[in-house]
Amino acid sequence: xxxxxxxxxxxxxxxxxxxxxxxxxxxxxxxxxxxxxxxxxxxxxxxxxxxxxxxxxxxxxxxxxxxxxxxxxxxxxxxxxxxxxxxxxxxxxxxxxxxxxxxxxxxxxxxxxxxxxxxxxxxxxxxxxxxxxxxxxxxxxxxxxxxxxxxxxxxxxxxxxxxxxxxxxxxxxxxxxxxxxxxxxxxxxxxxxxxxxxxxxxxxxxxxxxxxxxxxxxxxxxxxxxxxxxxxxxxxxxxxxxxxxxxxxxxxxxxxxxxxxxxxxxxxxxxxxxxxxxxxxxxxxxxxxxxxxxxxxxxxxxxxxxxxxxxxxxxxxxxxxxxxxxxxxxxxxxxxxxxxxxxxxxxxxxxxxxxxxxxxxxxxxxxxxxxxxxxxxxxxxxxxxxxxxxxxxxxxxxxxxxxxxxxxxxxxxxxxxxxxxxxxxxx
Numbered sequence: 001x002x003x004x005x006x007x008x009x010x011x012x013x014x015x016x017x018x019x020x021x022x023x024x025x026x027x028x029x030x031x032x033x034x035x036x037x038x039x040x041x042x043x044x045x046x047x048x049x050x051x052x053x054x055x056x057x058x059x060x061x062x063x064x065x066x067x068x069x070x071x072x073x074x075x076x077x078x079x080x081x082x083x084x085x086x087x088x089x090x091x092x093x094x095x096x097x098x099x100x101x102x103x104x105x106x107x108x109x110x111x112x113x114x115x116x117x118x119x120x121x122x123x124x125x126x127x128x129x130x131x132x133x134x135x136x137x138x139x140x141x142x143x144x145x146x147x148x149x150x151x152x153x154x155x156x157x158x159x160x161x162x163x164x165x166x167x168x169x170x171x172x173x174x175x176x177x178x179x180x181x182x183x184x185x186x187x188x189x190x191x192x193x194x195x196x197x198x199x200x201x202x203x204x205x206x207x208x209x210x211x212x213x214x215x216x217x218x219x220x221x222x223x224x225x226x227x228x229x230x231x232x233x234x235x236x237x238x239x240x241x242x243x244x245x246x247x248x249x250x251x252x253x254x255x256x257x258x259x260x261x262x263x264x265x266x267x268x269x270x271x272x273x274x275x276x277x278x279x280x281x282x283x284x285x286x287x288x289x290x291x292x293x294x295x296x297x298x299x300x301x302x303x304x305x306x307x308x309x310x311x312x313x314x315x316x317x318x319x320x321x322x323x324x325x326x327x328x329x330x331x332x333x334x335x336x337x338x339x340x341x342x343x344x345x346x347x348x349x350x351x352x353x354x355x356x357x358x359x360x361x362x363x364x365x366x367x368x369x370x371x372x373x374x375x376x377x378x379x380x381x382x383x384x385x386x387x388x389x390x391x392x393x394x395x396x397x398x399x400x401x402x403x404x405x406x407x408x409x410x411x412x413x414x415x416x417x418x419x420x421x422x423x424x425x426x427x
Contacts, residue, residue, distance in 0.1 A: 029115060029117040029122075033138065033221030033222045033228075035221075035223050035387070036139040036143070038224075038226070038387055039139065039391070042387075042391055042395050043395055044142065045396075046156075046157050046395045047396075049156070049160055049161060052157070052160040053076075053141070057076055059206050060076060060207070062206055063203045063206055063207055064202075064203055068268070075261070079136070081135065081136070084264045085127055085130065091120070097124075097302075098123055102119075105240075106237070108234075114230060115232050123232065123234070123257075123300065125138070125229065137217050138217075138218065141160065141214070143157060144159035145159060145228060146158035146213070147354075147358075150365065151358055152353070152357035153398075156222070159213060162213065163209055163213055166213075166351055167209040167210065169209075170209050171202075171206065174200045174346050183198075200342050200346070201343055205347070209351070211258055211262055211267075213258065214261070215258040216254045218254070218257060231254065233252055233253065234251070234256065235249050235251045235255070235256050235292050236250045237250075241289070243288055249289040252279075256300065257300065259276055259293060260297040260300035262297075263303055263310065269310050270325075270341065272294070276290045276297075278347055282321055283340060283345065287320065291319050291320065291321065294310050295311070298311075306319075315333075321338045356400065357400055360402075364402045364403055364414075365390070368389070368390055375422065393418055393421065397421070402414050
């Protein structure tokens with residue numbers, strides 16, 4: 001059975017036994033996060049975060065297609081324009097989009113309760129220079145976390161660290177496919193792992209992990225106490241999303257906002273559908289999820305997904321994924337199938353780090369609260385603890401590293417890493 005990664009994107013630390021985690025969401029998510037600047041400073045001081053960001057830029061520079069390379073480098077820049085937000089500054093313009101999503105069954109009215117500021121704030125998190133022709137990120141890409149507070153990579157700089165890991169995994173998985181399924185020799189050993197007939201688009205493999213999570217810099221802003229904004233899940237109604245049959249295609253909002261940005265920039269269907277496959281590959285009966293995410297993104301991007309080539313209709317009138325790269329000898333769509341690109345599944349698998357990184361944060365938070373008094377911090381003093389200790393330690397070291405060290409060396413190994421930060425003057 002396919003793994004539903006969305007179930008791992010919740011703040012699992014909140015249920016860890018004995019975890020004194022306090023999550024204080026913003027009272028108003030219609031204005032930029034009051035803690036964005038503090039998080040930016042924390043991330044800028046982490047060699048681990050800086051290295052991850054530089055790696056992503058270097059990867060983007062490897063993209064051969066000039067247009068895709070230019071666009072990918074642009075979203076990693078500090079002055080990137082958020083294209084899908086141009087002309088959407090007014091409440092009326094935002095409400096029109098929200099109503100379209102409601103009418104299409106791609107969000108439900110009761111979802112508003114989870115977001116301070118309601119559906120409008122969930123679909124359109126606050127950005128800087130919103131009324132200009134170049135709306136800006138509310139925080140640097142570098143300082144964004146990887147998920148909701150208490151979830152995977154939920155610390156300043158968690159986003160570039162998460163993306164760098166996923167990009168490495170995507171490239172490695174593509175190479176694994178070439179090694180496993182390339183033309184074999186008579187002895188059974190791979191003879192030509194770069195078999196030209198076994199085409200896997202390296203540009204798509206490199207770019208998809210960067211594009212997939214990029215919008216987290218918009219969604220996961222920082223509160224003054226070092227916690228994060230809440231995130232709206234949409235892209236379905238949660239009950240009848242499988243072409244009217246029972247199904248749930250709701251997904252965290254960053255996923256859809258990133259797709260909207262890619263669509264506005266007219267990125268090719270191969271890339272956009274691969275990007276959309278991060279949370280569910282369109283296999284084993286899950287094509288409807290990817291279709292619905294593309295539908296929602298197209299509404300936000302204000303374009304026709306069929307005219308743009310992101311979706312097609314089958315003989316029954318259903319929206320389906322387009323038959324990309326088919327030679328035309330067999331009409332798979334007429335037979336109820338779609339032409340699945342290997343890139344879709346490879347990218348989906350590369351996003352699976354959350355299986356370890358989500359519980360890593362949950363467990364390490366327990367360890368950090370236990371040793372915090374030895375360094376002069378009290379988890380009950382939420383703002384000071386989060387901003388000066390928790391977020392700094394995780395940004396510098398990562399939860400994954402600390403949990404691996406704990407598994408081998410116990411609490412002494414974790415405390416030793418934190419002591420090293422103090423000796424360097426980081427804490």
